Amino acid sequence: MNNTQKHTGRSAVAPAVTLPKRKLIHIRKLSAILEMKSTALFSKNFIIGPIFAIGFAFLMDRVYNVITDGAVDMSGMALAMGVLMNICMTGVYVTAACLAEEKEKYTLRTLMTSSVNGLEFCLGSLIPVIVMQAVVNVLCVFASGFSMNPGEWAAYLAVSTACAIIGSVIGMIFGIFAKNQMSAGTITTPALLVLMMIPMFSSMIGAMEKVSSFLFTGVVYDAILKISMGEPPLEAKGIVILLAEILISVVLFLALYRKNGLER
Amino acid sequence: MNQEYISISHLSKKFNKDFVLKDVNAVLPKGEILGFLGPSGAGKTTTIKILTGQLKPTSGEAYVLGIDCTHIDERIYEQIGIVTDVSGVYERMSVYDNLKYFARLLNAPVSGIDPLLKRIGLYEHRKKPAGRLSKGQKQRLILARAVLHRPKVLFLDEPTSGLDPSTALEIHRLLLELKDEGMSIFLTTHNMEEATKLCGRVALLNEGVIVEYGTPEEICLKYNRTKKYRVQLTDGTKHTLMQGDGTVARIADWIEKDQIETLHTCEPTLETVFLEVTGRELQ
Numbered sequence: 001m002n003n004t005q006k007h008t009g010r011s012a013v014a015p016a017v018t019l020p021k022r023k024l025i026h027i028r029k030l031s032a033i034l035e036m037k038s039t040a041l042f043s044k045n046f047i048i049g050p051i052f053a054i055g056f057a058f059l060m061d062r063v064y065n066v067i068t069d070g071a072v073d074m075s076g077m078a079l080a081m082g083v084l085m086n087i088c089m090t091g092v093y094v095t096a097a098c099l100a101e102e103k104e105k106y107t108l109r110t111l112m113t114s115s116v117n118g119l120e121f122c123l124g125s126l127i128p129v130i131v132m133q134a135v136v137n138v139l140c141v142f143a144s145g146f147s148m149n150p151g152e153w154a155a156y157l158a159v160s161t162a163c164a165i166i167g168s169v170i171g172m173i174f175g176i177f178a179k180n181q182m183s184a185g186t187i188t189t190p191a192l193l194v195l196m197m198i199p200m201f202s203s204m205i206g207a208m209e210k211v212s213s214f215l216f217t218g219v220v221y222d223a224i225l226k227i228s229m230g231e232p233p234l235e236a237k238g239i240v241i242l243l244a245e246i247l248i249s250v251v252l253f254l255a256l257y258r259k260n261g262l263e264r
Numbered sequence: 265m266n267q268e269y270i271s272i273s274h275l276s277k278k279f280n281k282d283f284v285l286k287d288v289n290a291v292l293p294k295g296e297i298l299g300f301l302g303p304s305g306a307g308k309t310t311t312i313k314i315l316t317g318q319l320k321p322t323s324g325e326a327y328v329l330g331i332d333c334t335h336i337d338e339r340i341y342e343q344i345g346i347v348t349d350v351s352g353v354y355e356r357m358s359v360y361d362n363l364k365y366f367a368r369l370l371n372a373p374v375s376g377i378d379p380l381l382k383r384i385g386l387y388e389h390r391k392k393p394a395g396r397l398s399k400g401q402k403q404r405l406i407l408a409r410a411v412l413h414r415p416k417v418l419f420l421d422e423p424t425s426g427l428d429p430s431t432a433l434e435i436h437r438l439l440l441e442l443k444d445e446g447m448s449i450f451l452t453t454h455n456m457e458e459a460t461k462l463c464g465r466v467a468l469l470n471e472g473v474i475v476e477y478g479t480p481e482e483i484c485l486k487y488n489r490t491k492k493y494r495v496q497l498t499d500g501t502k503h504t505l506m507q508g509d510g511t512v513a514r515i516a517d518w519i520e521k522d523q524i525e526t527l528h529t530c531e532p533t534l535e536t537v538f539l540e541v542t543g544r545e546l547q
Contacts, residue, residue: 017330106351116369
């Protein structure tokens with residue numbers, strides 16, 4: 001027996017603390033994370049995404065106005081582009097970059113060893129970014145000068161918020177793989193191009209239209225255009241695609257989280 | 265019986281085929297500082313990661329506050345504090361807001377923040393963004409955050425590494441105060457002076473194996489084989505005398521003639537013990 005073993009008889013160890021019952025979520029911790037993350041979204045690193053989306057909707061409306069000499073109301077198209085920009089930039093990129101920043105600055109490890117569980121952190125990270133997207137989606141309507149009746153507003157908010165949820169969960173998935181903010185930008189760019197460009201050019205190329213109809217960004221883009229044409233915004237296929245993509249993104253995130261944690 | 269806040273028994277950890285910890289045993293009683301002393305790559309950080317539930321051991325057992333480290337969940341973190349080389353701060357938030365955020369997470373009273381800031385000398389910087397603090401100030405903020413909720417056990421991974429001597433002294437003073445208040449501290453360091461000054465017990469770790477364990481005095485005396493005395497006389501001459509024939513009489517003679525300026529025994533330091541045992545230097 002060496003000189004350390006004599007100190008380590010297992011029988012001497014009695015629990016020195018009684019831990020409280022484990023809870024799924026502590027409201028106190030969740031509200032602290034929500035407050036911190038909401039503040040972080042207004043930092044100059046991240047606020048650029050939402051501002052860019054509102055500016056894009058405003059700018060596209062003016063550009064279409066000039067192109068058509070004001071003869072055709074293209075505000076629906078301008079709104080659709082603003083919403084696409086918002087979901088991709090705020091939903092996917094900002095969510096991934098926020099998580100990557102926590103890793104880059106070593107605050108994620110500190111949080112995880114400060115009594116925060118994964119669910120509290122994920123909800124605390126996702127809720128502010130989803131709320132911000134919902135607010136920006138509303139502001140984009142005013143920026144583009146698009147008008148809707150209450151029923152259309154309800155449909156618009158439902159579809160755009162469902163897409164905001166999917167975009168944010170996809171952002172968290174990218175965040176798992178991003179080591180820092182720069183790599184978050186690098187790895188999200190190809191996905192952002194696919195999610196934005198395919199719906200935008202879907203009316204020009206038949207194959208793209210088909211692909212676009214299966215993308216959540218394509219569904220919201222089409223829904224807004226249909227509202228602008230006075231048609232019902234969603235068919236059963238669109239609803240199924242949105243629900244399926246919410247489910248797939250959440251299951252994929254959970255699977256990757258279980259395998260890698262938030263730090264791969 | 266003194267309560268054991270940390271108990272490590274036959275702990276081993278293997279990455280791929282290489283053991284980074286081999287059959288490590290140690291205990292940390294309540295209100296003591298246990299130092300894991302070793303060079304880079306000795307397995308110190310791995311031990312902290314296992315004890316705080318961030319890594320699973322390959323074999324053996326480790327208990328913190330009586331809880332098996334392989335079953336640690338977020339509840340234990342309200343009872344322990346951790347400072348590692350990868351502890352971060354929210355750089356855009358002020359010093360005060362950083363602590364307030366963690367006070368809310370750890371269910372610590374917000375009213376305790378200002379006294380703590382005064383105690384660590386950061387009160388005048390409380391409104392400054394944490395990103396604008398110097399390295400020493402940031403380290404003190406990290407330490408403040410780790411003790412904000414008055415944890416029972418504090419884990420410190422090289423807390424003074426890379427800091428200037430005066431900041432290191434400030435941190436040493438704070439750690440000794442915390443120990444006196446009953447906090448148990450698990451400290452890793454490659455600084456033998458720090459370990460000697462702070463730790464009640466130390467484990468000398470080399471390539472994942474504890475090569476010596478005990479109080480710094482016990483370890484140094486164990487290796488004090490060639491007992492020597494270093495004497496400086498009032499005329500400026502220096503003498504190193506081995507214990508043995510005539511040494512005591514010579515020293516007694518100098519004392520009688522009031523010729524001794526300084527007189528020291530020359531027992532080994534932890535650094536020389538480590539060198540003797542492992543053939544490696546600590547730094």
